[in-house]
Amino acid sequence: MIEIGLNHYLVLSTILFAIGLVGVMKRKNLLMLFFATEILLNSVNISFAAISHYYGDLTGQMFAFFVIAIAASEVAVGLGLLIVWHKRYNNIDLDFMTRMKG
Amino acid sequence: METAYLIETIIKIVVILLVFSALAGLGTYFERKILAFMQRRLGPMYVGPFGLLQVAADGVKLFTKEDIIPTNVVGRIFKLAPVITAATAFMASAAIPFLPSFELFGYKVNPIVSDINIGILYILGVMGVGLYGPLLGGMASANKFSLISAARGAAVFISYEVVTGLSILAPIMMVGSLSLIDFNNYQAENGWIIWSQPVAFILFWIAAFAETGRTPFHLIANDHEIIDGFGTEYSGMRWGLFFIGEYANMFFISFVIPLIFLGGFGDGSVMGALALLGKMAFFFFFFLWTRAAWPDVRPDQLMWLCWKVLMPIAVINIVITGLVMM
Amino acid sequence: MKIEEQFNNRNVSDNGYFMVDIADYPTTPWGKFKRVVKRTFRGELFVGLWVVMREMIRFDIHTVQYPEEKMPIGPRYRAVHKMKRLWESDTERCIGCGLCEKICISNCIRMETKIDENSRKEVSEYSINLGRCIFCGYCAEVCPELAITHGGEYENASEQREHFVLYEDMLTPLDKMKAGTQKEFEGFGAITPHEDERVKKTPLAY
Amino acid sequence: MxxxxxxxxxxxxTIAMFYITVTTSQALYALTALAAGMIFISAFFFILGADFLGxxxxxxxxxxxxALYAFGMMFFDTTREVQEKKGNQYLVVGLATISAVLAVLIFSAPIISDNITALYPVGTHGNTQEVGMVLFTKYLVPFEVAAVMLLVAMIAGIVLAGKKMDESLTLMTEEEIKDMRAEKMRPKDLK
Incomplete structure (x- = not known):
């Protein structure tokens, strides 16, 4: 219990991932949906860093860096698209988007 | 051993908290006095000799004033925001070597809470987090002026974080370390970094004004167009925490600039330590000096300056430094 | 920059004014860039720094530390009203003519008069609402007897405004009058020195 | 210890913060909690010796x-309450299944890969130097691809968000704004 091993981090990562999944399925507002995806990415980052530490291998940290880079570009493009959508329809609800076919 | 280390760290943290809070209070006194002298006034004169106890009077007033929380604000965030501003200013100072290490009753004291080997990145990160004070305070306030201020705060902090990071990258390339103690030792051997990186120094200095929100870039809480920005709805000690955070930030930046560019505390002698305090005093004085002398820029000019002038210069500086080092 | 029209002659000497020569604002990006470079390297910012530094070093403080030091005020300073007494008889100068009440543009003077036992007009009530008074000075100017004047007491802080409106408070106190310390209004229409010698006696038979 | x-x-x-993020109906709480959670996660990286990553x-x-999200929140006018989706029974079942599978996988993963060897062993230098060395030798191509991706994302963001930014709503009259809105709301791709 006192000694923190890889499993501790992996369990934590799982819990956070599950929380993120709940958020993805529950949220209606697209911005809140983005928040939930950030949680998913972060939980994966934790497990990457933990594996990297416990196997003495830097690859996990490298992957975490690339995940952060992807998250940053996701924000830039995603927010840009959202702004376009919001300017056109004054609404960023997910249900509204699925209704507007074509 | 571990207990001794723990006790030492706690003592250091308490000392830093107390010293920086006291400095923040004194900073307001110095600011009022110096601005007054520059405008042919006297400044605070009545409370205590030369108005020195004005700081205490202000403190008493802030502590005892009613803490108003308007009806429509998002309560918890509204209460949290000032704490963030003050806390990040203190947190960032954990990685700063304020003075050279000295012997006290036969015990070697390093006046730095934690010499982490990513010191500068940590400082940049925590200063970046400092943006949440104005941002959340402004967004939670249910006030259009506060919201404008929050938007400006987000824009200014993100933009100038880029300039700070890029301008500091060239010195980091030269030193080859992110620890401020390594910076100091490098400069003790090879001369001050300002002589080899004057452009980076000026860029960092300009960005420091934006990060602390001081006068030429005093747009986040611009009194004459957005009332007091994020501070509009605050009163009492919560507003006081914003204030302490701002002044602690100023002192903190005034320590960081000499440590990175102006030789720090040199070889660790008493003269070096005094010189560091002197340099710190000059940079703090310069914050007040510009406030008396210069007008504010417009928000769009601020962004223009950041993205079209300072950032290209910083990038060119890095490229040239890299070429020279090769 | 072309000046559209010269000022008409407003009797101001020529040497006091000079035209500020403002260059046209640049419209092209290149022009704007040049302006920035020029402003950056011409050192205007440092001129500003030097000016405030010079003032600080010179230490030429203009502050008046008010409760201890006070600015001298002019004799015609228009602050809270004073009612004066006659030098000869120590009675009030006010004859109850009501001119001040009539002329008061902010309607703050109220007076009630009656005929007293000597068949003389006597002022029974007189008040000035200082909350409304704009200190224009018309009442003092119109008073034929120099009875109401403006005093120099500008520190009117009190628990309530009503503390200033009473006739008794504005009237020169008797002991002060006895001591001969009533200050005369020195402005326009004031009593000049040696007034008595300069006034010719009206013949009794007139 | x-x-x-x-x-x-x-x-x-971290769990508390992220839980608040996904459950609260107050958008500002979600933002603050998420930002706080990110900072707390960096603490794990510091504990694990990945200083630079932290x-x-x-x-x-x-x-x-x-901060960008906060900016977006101000832009989209969702600084306060957010609406929730209606509850879905299938969702809970699916979520529980996924969680269970994940948990099993995660507990079994270290057992399976016990005999793994480090490809880039952690050396004696500081974390920053090592990260730099690996990043600029083995991972140079992915690093540059990531850089190009960030650049593309930045340009895309500017192009998408910057459209019609020069149109000032404050300088228009009410009728002009109304016309503009009507123009936008009209379904364009109907023939």
Missing amino acids: FEAIAFYLFAFL AVQIVVYSGAVM
Whole structure:
């Protein structure tokens, strides 16, 4: 219990991932949906860093860096698209988007 | 051993908290006095000799004033925001070597809470987090002026974080370390970094004004167009925490600039330590000096300056430094 | 920059004014860039720094530390009203003519008069609402007897405004009058020195 | 001992923060909790010896990404309450299944890969230097691809968001704004 091993981090990562999944399925507002995806990415980052530490291998940290880079570009493009959508329809609800076919 | 280390760290943290809070209070006194002298006034004169106890009077007033929380604000965030501003200013100072290490009753004291080997990145990160004070305070306030201020705060902090990071990258390339103690030792051997990186120094200095929100870039809480920005709805000690955070930030930046560019505390002698305090005093004085002398820029000019002038210069500086080092 | 029209002659000497020569604002990006470079390297910012530094070093403080030091005020300073007494008889100068009440543009003077036992007009009530008074000075100017004047007491802080409106408070106190310390209004229409010698006696038979 | 205390403390804080993020109906709480959670996660990186990653986490996530989201929130006018989807029974079942599968996988993963060997062993240099060395030798191509991706994302963001930014709503009259809105709301791709 006192000694923190890889499993501790992996369990934590799982819990956070599950929380993120709940958020993805529950949220209606697209911005809140983005928040939930950030949680998913972060939980994966934790497990990457933990594996990297416990196997003495830097690859996990490298992957975490690339995940952060992807998250940053996701924000830039995603927010840009959202702004376009919001300017056109004054609404960023997910249900509204699925209704507007074509 | 571990207990001794723990006790030492706690003592250091308490000392830093107390010293920086006291400095923040004194900073307001110095600011009022110096601005007054520059405008042919006297400044605070009545409370205590030369108005020195004005700081205490202000403190008493802030502590005892009613803490108003308007009806429509998002309560918890509204209460949290000032704490963030003050806390990040203190947190960032954990990685700063304020003075050279000295012997006290036969015990070697390093006046730095934690010499982490990513010191500068940590400082940049925590200063970046400092943006949440104005941002959340402004967004939670249910006030259009506060919201404008929050938007400006987000824009200014993100933009100038880029300039700070890029301008500091060239010195980091030269030193080859992110620890401020390594910076100091490098400069003790090879001369001050300002002589080899004057452009980076000026860029960092300009960005420091934006990060602390001081006068030429005093747009986040611009009194004459957005009332007091994020501070509009605050009163009492919560507003006081914003204030302490701002002044602690100023002192903190005034320590960081000499440590990175102006030789720090040199070889660790008493003269070096005094010189560091002197340099710190000059940079703090310069914050007040510009406030008396210069007008504010417009928000769009601020962004223009950041993205079209300072950032290209910083990038060119890095490229040239890299070429020279090769 | 072309000046559209010269000022008409407003009797101001020529040497006091000079035209500020403002260059046209640049419209092209290149022009704007040049302006920035020029402003950056011409050192205007440092001129500003030097000016405030010079003032600080010179230490030429203009502050008046008010409760201890006070600015001298002019004799015609228009602050809270004073009612004066006659030098000869120590009675009030006010004859109850009501001119001040009539002329008061902010309607703050109220007076009630009656005929007293000597068949003389006597002022029974007189008040000035200082909350409304704009200190224009018309009442003092119109008073034929120099009875109401403006005093120099500008520190009117009190628990309530009503503390200033009473006739008794504005009237020169008797002991002060006895001591001969009533200050005369020195402005326009004031009593000049040696007034008595300069006034010719009206013949009794007139 | 300290490590265990730090781990459990930050684990609790992170889970609490992210839980608030996904459950609260107050958008500002979600934002604040998420930003706080990001900072707490960087604590794990510091505990694990990945100092550089931790600093990058603070700078990039808390300093930039979350601030951008805050900016977006102001832009989209969702600074306050957000609406929720209607409850879905299938959702809960699916979620529970996924969680269970994940948990099993995660507990079995270290057992399966016990005999793994480090490809890039952690050396004796500081974390920053090592990260730099690996990043600029083995991972140079992915690094540059990531850089190009960020550049593309930045340009895309500017192009998408910057459209019609020069149209000032404050300088228009009410009728003009109304006309503009009507123009936008009209379904364009109907023939």
